[in-house]
Amino acid sequence: MTRFGGYQNEIYLQGLGGAKPLFSTDPTKLEESASNLLDPAPFAYVAGGAGSAATVRANRAAFDRWRIVPRMLTGATERNLSVSVLGTEMPAPVALAPVGVQSIVHPDAEAATARAAASLGLPMILSTASSTSIEEVAAANGAGPRWFQLYWPGDPDVCASILARAKKAGYSVLVVTLDTWTLAWRPADLDQAYLPFLNGEGMAVPFTDPAFRALLEKTPEEDPPSAILRWISLVTGTDRTWDQLTFLREHWDGPIVLKGIQHADDARKAVDAGMDGIVVSNHGGRQVDGAIASLDALPGIAAAVGDRIEVLFDSGVRTGSDVLKALVLGAKAVLLGRPYVYGLAHAGEDGVRHVLRGLLADFDMTMGLSGNTDVAGLNADVLARA
Ligand SMILES: Cc1cc2nc3c(=O)[nH]c(=O)nc-3n(C[C@H](O)[C@H](O)[C@H](O)COP(=O)(O)O)c2cc1C
């Protein structure tokens, strides 16, 4: 049993000594203050979506179409929030979504995120596009659970080398992102002509990779632009096919999760391909403008795969009630994206922790106050259509 809700008392008690929380516990205000704190281009990169950002808004609106129906006198003073996902014991059904180029918001970048995640026992998913190498993040993460997200490089030796490094460094689950084989039309970034990768951000994984370096005529230190362009050409522009997943299976002996699934038939194909899990995700509305809200895709997908595969969810999770709704609609756990990046921007490791503890406390209280004692016991009865 965990009592993440205790963070609430901690904040009020600190208030007796005149202290306020590091920054707002309201996710909307947090985004606002991040916009004041960060330079316009990095803020727009993090906050932005594809096209008109219709799907960013749709992701949020979908949560609002469901309401929790609280139950009384259920003895919910103690809650069990823990889940086990693909061999990872999680104290609550929340993991940190893979977010690349974290150095654009804070110099401590992924190492700070890794420390904050480990301090709470939540899995961190490291992006291939990270600003910090696989091994450094593992060291910062220590005994914490960690998974690795793959942007699939076109060169098989480079891919195999990166997977071997992740495995050796203790990343237990491979998360393969399928929805971003090329970057979408993103007006906010286009208007600033800002692509962090071209400035050398997010190159830590390839630049420290022997197989990638072996492809280059000059080292990334001698000739950064050539190395950057080579890497970008390796990881973008190639859409894969289902039969190619066997390559990953041959080079990864742990669980494999496909991220970016939005259609029940694709979820069934993931089962047929022998995958262990999926992330129902539209990349936080950053890829297909006008795409279905991720939460609207979730119930049909969950029904299609049953318990043959683990179903994770992201895109739009901001509050404890969002977590509860996603679990009821079929997710085993959720991934959190932008909010923790804003926490990182404000206060590094402490900022990420403040965001995570806030979300977990909110979820814990929402579970209890709606009369739910165990995440495993959540059923359709808990929700009503708005
Ligand atoms: C700045 C930024 C960078 C991201 N980088 C990656 C990435 O490198 N790999 C990946 O699979 N997803 C990436 N994502 C998508 C997240 O993993 C996740 O799907 C999304 O942020 C969830 O939506 P949310 O931000 O509404 O919570 C990124 C998202 C943001 C905001």
Ligand SMILES: CCCCC(=O)C(=O)O
């Ligand atoms: C190749 C893209 C990596 C970053 C990313 O996933 C995003 O900005 O959404």
